[in-house]
Amino acid sequence: MGARLSIKPAADFCLPRDACSNGFMLLAPNRWSFGSQSLDRPLSLDGRAVRVRVSQPGASPDDCSSWGAPVGIAVDGALARDERAAVKQLIARMLRVHDDVQGLHDVDTRLRATGRGRISRSPTFFEDVIKTITSCNVQWGGTVAMNAGLCALSAGGAFPAAAKLARTRPATLRAKCRVGYRDVSIIRTAKLFASGNADPAWFEDPAREDDELFAALKRLPGVGPYAAGNLMQLLGRYSRLAIDTETLRHARTALGMTGDERALRKKVEAHYERFGAERFRVYWFELLAEYETKHGPIWMWSSDNGAGDITKP
DNA sequence: GGTAGACCTGGACGC
DNA sequence: GCGTCCAGGTCTACC
Numbered sequence: 310m311g312a313r314l315s316i317k318p319a320a321d322f323c324l325p326r327d328a329c330s331n332g333f334m335l336l337a338p339n340r341w342s343f344g345s346q347s348l349d350r351p352l353s354l355d356g357r358a359v360r361v362r363v364s365q366p367g368a369s370p371d372d373c374s375s376w377g378a379p380v381g382i383a384v385d386g387a388l389a390r391d392e393r394a395a396v397k398q399l400i401a402r403m404l405r406v407h408d409d410v411q412g413l414h415d416v417d418t419r420l421r422a423t424g425r426g427r428i429s430r431s432p433t434f435f436e437d438v439i440k441t442i443t444s445c446n447v448q449w450g451g452t453v454a455m456n457a458g459l460c461a462l463s464a465g466g467a468f469p470a471a472a473k474l475a476r477t478r479p480a481t482l483r484a485k486c487r488v489g490y491r492d493v494s495i496i497r498t499a500k501l502f503a504s505g506n507a508d509p510a511w512f513e514d515p516a517r518e519d520d521e522l523f524a525a526l527k528r529l530p531g532v533g534p535y536a537a538g539n540l541m542q543l544l545g546r547y548s549r550l551a552i553d554t555e556t557l558r559h560a561r562t563a564l565g566m567t568g569d570e571r572a573l574r575k576k577v578e579a580h581y582e583r584f585g586a587e588r589f590r591v592y593w594f595e596l597l598a599e600y601e602t603k604h605g606p607i608w609m610w611s612s613d614n615g616a617g618d619i620t621k622p
Numbered sequence: 623g624g625t626a627g628a629c630c631t632g633g634a635c636g637c
Numbered sequence: 638g639c640g641t642c643c644a645g646g647t648c649t650a651c652c
Binding site for chain 3: 442444445446447448451490491494530531532533534535536553554
Binding site for chain 2: 446447448450451454455483487488489490491492
């Protein structure tokens with residue numbers, strides 16, 4: 310008999326809409342089930358993996374009266390009291406269940422009716438960092454394959470812990486996970502986290518200045534301007550864009566901008582500057598709306614049907 | 623500070 | 638089936 314946990318989320322939280330707000334939800338070890346509108350994945354608890362299924366019965370993005378219902382977590386196995394608290398904390402971080410999105414809706418009123426504003430992430434900052442590194446300089450299919458390979462390294466299929474990756478040889482990562490030249494960056498980053506020289510609490514400290522945080526992120530191996538920008542939003546800092554080729558495509562096709570790459574970057578920065586501290590989220594939900602125009606609501610996509618065409622992050 | 627080239631993989635394409 | 642080319646950010650060397 311497994312444990313059953315419950316989280317009381319923010320009043321406008323809607324699992325299908327808020328979980329499926331980031332392509333990371335389609336990467337291993339996450340599995341979004343289109344049929345049951347639930348999220349399955351293993352979580353690491355002090356070295357052992359427990360499988361969880363997260364659901365919010367009755368929640369529908371199209372029915373605001375269904376938002377805010379309790380989020381249920383079904384755990385495959387029994388949990389000690391401290392483990393129950395840990396599971397709830399990891400899921401709450403991942404889904405941002407308590408985030409307030411009013412500030413975003415104040416600057417972008419288009420999002421009010423949809424309730425959108427939460428961008429999901431990983432249960433841990435370390436997983437966010439490695440997933441971001443695997444999203445650089447590769448097409449989405451490559452990122453999917455790399456994360457599947459990384460999770461295959463761990464018993465139970467959980468995302469590997471920093472200590473585990475720190476002990477892995479570069480050749481093993483290349484051969485089994487197809488990470489290519491990112492092998493050294495991933496292992497160096499894992500060593501920083503495993504040794505305590507990179508402290509998640511330091512990066513997650515809300516008192517940290519954006520500039521200081523961005524500079525520290527760029528010092529992580531394999532993290533450049535794009536990756537640092539993406540990690541900023543994963544840390545809840547939305548004042549910077551994470552400009553990649555998809556941003557430039559959006560600038561050309563949706564915003565009608567022209568020019569070479571340098572010119573486009575300047576125009577994109579100028580375009581979103583008026584949204585201040587909410588720059589990234591305004592950009593991201595514009596991009597998401599564009600995808601959904603082509604492919605339908607993102608919560609109707611599934612990890613089982615090819616992971617869709619969504620790009621990073 | 624700006625630029626060029628290497629890094630690796632998978633997909634597209636031509637033969 | 639095989640070879641070639643290309644796309645995707647980061648890093649380093651160089652100007």
